[in-house]
Amino acid sequence: MKRLLALMLAVVMITAAVLTGCGSGSAAPAGGEGLKVGFIYIGTPGDVGYTFAHDQGRIYLEEQLKDKGVTTAKVESVPETADSEKAIKNLIDQGCKVIFATSFGYMDFVEKVAKEYPDVKFFHCSGNKSNETNFVNYFGKIEQARYLTGIVAGLKTKSGKIGYVAAMQIPEVIRGIDAFTLGVRSVNPTAVVNVKWTNTWYDPQLEKSAAEALLNEGNDVIAQHQDSTAPQIAAQEKGAFAIGYNSDSSKAAPKAYLTAPVWNWGVYYVDQVQKILDGSWKAENYLGGMHEGVVDIGPMTDLVDADIKAKVEEVKAKILDGSLDVFAGPVKDQTGAVKIAEGATMTVEEQQACKWFVEGVNGKID
Structure with a gap:
């Protein structure tokens, strides 16, 4: 009887865990590891171009906020198709509570996923769609x-x-x-x-x-x-x-x-993640220029x-x-x-x- 009760209790606990993970539409908690930030790239940092510039920003973010427990994850060579939606959800499953989607063609997929995960903050680069809660666009002059x-x-x-x-x-x-x-x-x-x-x-x-x-x-x-x-x-x-x-x-x-013309994305990444950490973040679109340091020659x-x-x-x-x-x-x-x-x-x-x-x-x- 004790073995039967133990087995039944285990089944109940596993079922509850599955329902919690699959039915809530929200990201898994970071598990005490601090804030985890995810990036999806259209290329690889080795191109010394667009993706490289974004990845330099990611590295800068980690360097500046590592003492506050910020870590990052990235997915490279993600096409501007429904595959980007899968990549985003994969990052969320890894515990990412912030997502930076770095290419124009990800926009509609980010918008869709943002509705499914209201407790995750989404940033889309170079687009023109956003909401007033957890989905913003960002670019520079x-x-x-x-x-x-x-x-x-x-x-x-x-x-x-x-x-x-x-x-x-x-x-x-x-x-x-x-x-x-x-x-x-x-x-x-x-x-x-x-x-x-x-x-x-x-x-x-x-x-x-x-x-x-x-x-x-x-x-x-x-x-x-x-x-x-x-x-x-x-x-x-x-x-x-x-x-x-x-x-x-x-x-x-x-x-x-x-x-x-060069990008310094890390300026924006650090600013936004810091605001998330201190609770002052608002869903605001961003267009910074040379004065803010996000772009330069x-x-x-x-x-x-x-x-x-x-x-x-x-x-x-x-x-x-x-x-x-x-x-x-x-x-x-x-x-x-x-x-x-x-x-x-x-x-x-x-x-x-x-x-x-x-x-x-x-x-x-x-």
């Missing part, structure tokens, strides 16, 4: 840094033709091209930025082929919104110059690399002349003191029509919906 790198390209080009290898035809990429071109034309009014789309975030072979095509068409500086260093390598092989993206990738193409190499560096620093100071908004009007589109009137600037909502190129861009948006 990378257009500020892109404008500055446009100045470098505009003063460095000899042909007046600058190539741009672009990933997806979404507002984030389009307004980046626009900001870069405005920077180019602020110092070289007749220069043209020629765009080729790859329609992928990360495909080194395709990125390099697009860059090679631009180089063969006479572009002597190559810029990019891509995750790999392949366009920079292509530029080096052709004796041209390159503007990178996401992080300092000068080692990949030292004879071509000039500088890059990377170190300019010795291939950039001293007078160009001085010009960049002069304009950077104006961005930092608020006297220059890179999207301040008047700004015309490709047809010559005024899109941003004098005295006006693009609102955040307009930037998130931007589907037009500024004057000076040679490219099409489908």
